[in-house]
Amino acid sequence: MVDKQQLQLAIGKRIKELRENQNISQQDLAASCDMEKSNFSRLEAGGTNPTIFTLKVIADRLGIRLAELVSIEE
Numbered sequence: 689m690v691d692k693q694q695l696q697l698a699i700g701k702r703i704k705e706l707r708e709n710q711n712i713s714q715q716d717l718a719a720s721c722d723m724e725k726s727n728f729s730r731l732e733a734g735g736t737n738p739t740i741f742t743l744k745v746i747a748d749r750l751g752i753r754l755a756e757l758v759s760i761e762e
Contacts (some may be wrong), residue, residue: 692737700732700733701759702757703732703746717750721746734757
């Protein structure tokens with residue numbers, strides 16, 4: 689079982705990985721998701737617990753399914 693902090697870190701790492709694979713800056717993705725860059729940075733660093741809605745918006749902006757975004761290795 690993964691604890692909350694581990695899950696937040698894994699999701700943040702996954703978002704960063706997908707964003708970088710598409711050569712999208714953190715600033716650009718944050719803006720397209722209507723988020724402040726500082727909040728987006730905390731999300732990628734695992735310092736915040738995003739809502740399912742926020743994760744869906746990010747997945748949509750990355751052009752992927754939500755399931756792909758939250759697909760992490762335990």
